[in-house]
Amino acid sequence: MTESSFDEPTAWAAARSGDPSAWGELFEAHRDRVLGHALRLTRSLHDAEDVTGMVFLEAWRRRDVVREVNGSIIGWLLVTANNIARNGARSQRRFRAAIEKLPKPEHETDFAPELLGRIDDDPRHAAVRAAFAALSSKDQDVIALCVLEELTMAEAARVLGVPLGTVKARLSRAKVKLAKTTADDATLSSALGGVR
């Protein structure tokens, strides 16, 4: 689960101690993967980018409790993306001062519509988002980690801070729920093919 060519444990140790450049490195290393996950939870690239940025601010704010698993914090970042997307306006308010420093997203007026349209028009994306949104928050976390991001159940257990048996039980329950949801939907069934 570690990203390719940077020494994440060293970067994370530096980041925890307040090294700004280490936070820059962590952001560079994980932002696209967190963004990809955030796009499953939001309806626009712009929202997904903001969720991603807020995930890293939250990681800074909560650096003492971030869980590093197999030398990476990616699992914690993904679960935090779930929480931030769920808490929408509240998270935005928490980080309002930071968000207000950002330039207005000019790409919304140029290439973004094409991209956003592609995301929203993609039936697989919409279907996965709908099925994912119908799950409970705990089921969302375990599906995000074990199915969508392909962490092992043991890694997911460490990220979530719960026993392995709990992850197994939640995953099994979540798969049953998704199977019911997808039963009449061939597109969704294909998008979540690995779930059953």
Added chain:
Amino acid sequence: MTDRIRFDRERGDAWKTVIVDTVTAEAGKAPGLSKRVIALVSLIVASLLLSGGGVALALGFKIFPPPPAPVPTSTSPAPVQTPTPTPTETPTAAAPVVPPMDPGDPSTWIIGDGAVGPLQLSAPIEDAEASVPGLTVDNSGWCHSSTFGDAPQIDVIVPPGPQPGDPVQLIYVDVAGGVDRPDPAIAAKSPKTEAGIGVGSSLEELQAAYPGIQPAGNIVEGDQQPFYALPQSDGSWITLDMNADGSAVRDIVVSRQARTPKEFCA
């Protein structure tokens, strides 16, 4: 499925700058400061306990700074020294504790019974707007908010209900920018409950003010960040959301629910 989606370069750079700047601004400040504050509070508590304990000393703590003057003045009469200064000092000490409420100074506001200072639950939003300087519609386009100084400073947010013309739905107090544990100087400007708890109050202060209080749950289900809920005589609630490590009050909400709604201002 979204593997080919990449962060927009400009937006990505902007977010990176915000993150790096945030860390630069806050690094080495928050954790060290919290520990210092905790140590200071512990020292004060310890000194109070050691020097006799209880309310008498707490009062003595306030009264004694001026006493050097009164004590020598009390000429010869032998009776106990305290009776003479005490009655004279008590009114003086009591007066500043309850300053008159100033709509422009949230540190003078009391939180309780469906209100935060001049702001009242269920009041027309226009009344709220009229009662607090600078309370105007914020960038959510829906809520009214006012920050008392340049951020980070105490921030009051007043969302109306979901329909046009709905009255005040809740009153939210935090530090602008979602500071996890504000500087004591900022925390001192927070409105407070009658027991003296405001944004930035420590867990120890909360437990001392409300003995036996227990967390009412976690702010986010499955997370470990607790909140506390105080029922009010008018049926409203004061919700105290704790910060990331549960050591201090991060925001305070007055509403008709026993927990802060996940969504408002939207």
